[in-house]
Amino acid sequence: MVSVAIARNVVGVIGNIFSLFLFLSPLPTFIRICKKGAVEQYSATPYLTTLINCMFWVLYGMPWVHPNSTLILTINVAGTLIELVFLTLFLIYSDKKKRAKVAPVVVGEVIIVVVLTVLVLTLLHTIHRRSMVVGIICVIFCSMTYASPLSVMKLVIRTKSVEYMPVSLSLATFANCVTWTCYAFLPYDPFALIPSLLGIAFSVSQLILYATYYKSTKRQMEAAQKEAETGRLSQDMVGNGNSHNHNIDIPDV
Numbered sequence: 001m002v003s004v005a006i007a008r009n010v011v012g013v014i015g016n017i018f019s020l021f022l023f024l025s026p027l028p029t030f031i032r033i034c035k036k037g038a039v040e041q042y043s044a045t046p047y048l049t050t051l052i053n054c055m056f057w058v059l060y061g062m063p064w065v066h067p068n069s070t071l072i073l074t075i076n077v078a079g080t081l082i083e084l085v086f087l088t089l090f091l092i093y094s095d096k097k098k099r100a101k102v103a104p105v106v107v108g109e110v111i112i113v114v115v116l117t118v119l120v121l122t123l124l125h126t127i128h129r130r131s132m133v134v135g136i137i138c139v140i141f142c143s144m145t146y147a148s149p150l151s152v153m154k155l156v157i158r159t160k161s162v163e164y165m166p167v168s169l170s171l172a173t174f175a176n177c178v179t180w181t182c183y184a185f186l187p188y189d190p191f192a193l194i195p196s197l198l199g200i201a202f203s204v205s206q207l208i209l210y211a212t213y214y215k216s217t218k219r220q221m222e223a224a225q226k227e228a229e230t231g232r233l234s235q236d237m238v239g240n241g242n243s244h245n246h247n248i249d250i251p252d253v
Contacts, residue, residue, distance in 0.1 A: 008186035012071030015183055018176035019075045023050070023082045025169055030089050039093050044102045047086045048109065053141045054079035055113040060138050060191070065120065065130045071183075072192065135191030142195035146173075146202050153209060161217045162210050170210065174203035 026047070033039050054076045060066050061073030087106055091099050116137070124130045152165050177199035184193035 004186055008183060009071065011179060011183045011186060015176065015179040016071055016075040016078075018172060018179055020078060021172055022169075022176055023079045025172070026086060030086055033089065033093050037093060038095075039090055039098065042090075044087065044090050044094075044098070044105075047083050047090065048102070048105055049141075049145050051080065051083040051087065051106070052109040052113065053138075053145045054083060055109065056116075056134065056138045056141055059113065059117055059120070060131070060134045065127070065134050066189075066191075067127065131191070139191055139194050143198050146177075146195060146199040149202065149206060153206060156209050156213060160213050161220050162213050163217055163220075165206060165210065167207070167210050170203050170206040173199060174207065177203060 029042065033042065057072060057076035058080060061069040061076060066072075087102070091103060091106075094102065116134075120130050120134060124133060149165070156162055156165050177196045180192060181196040181200065184190070184196060
């Protein structure tokens with residue numbers, strides 16, 4: 001019979017893999033930013049939110065806060081490093097105005113986590129209290145991270161198009177949250193469970209929207225393609241007409 005500890009480790013490793021995929025999902029965006037040499041209209045908000053969320057979970061996974069949470073610790077250390085790399089690239093390719101806004105936020109987030117760590121270790125002298133305080137903070141920030149796609153969902157409903165809501169990301173989020181929900185029961189950890197359940201709810205909502213508007217998105221994309229082809233054909237006809245006109249000999253009167 002498989003022990004609870006082994007089952008927890010196996011589920012935790014699977015959760016690490018899914019979470020790593022989600023952390024690396026913006027990679028194509030940053031490849032595009034590096035190629036163009038500018039962040040254009042991209043926002044740093046998702047990366048700032050994920051960074052502070054990961055740093056709080058790193059604190060939660062520390063042995064002196066919540067023992068036996070190595071797999072929570074490892075994936076969030078990885079997430080913190082990945083987000084720092086993304087934000088460094090964002091700052092490099094930003095203009096001065098954006099850089100002046102984003103850089104202080106990154107520094108502020110680091111300071112907040114350092115101050116919280118000092119306060120937790122000096123004022124709270126039991127594992128139970130430390131777990132509870134840091135766990136509540138983690139739940140709040142993790143819930144905010146999972147709720148961040150609400151603006152995209154609103155856009156989908158308004159435009160009846162899922163073009164800007166990749167189904168692969170929604171499926172990965174769903175699988176990730178289901179895995180960490182299972183992990184939270186081995187043994188029971190309410191602070192890991194609550195945000196995972198919220199993540200399941202939001203990802204299922206996205207998948208329902210995708211199923212609802214997939215056909216209308218396909219029709220819109222086909223219509224746009226036909227319109228673009230018609231426009232190109234019209235331009236070609238006008239161009240050919242002009243070239244014929246240039247070849248007409250006008251007789252002298």
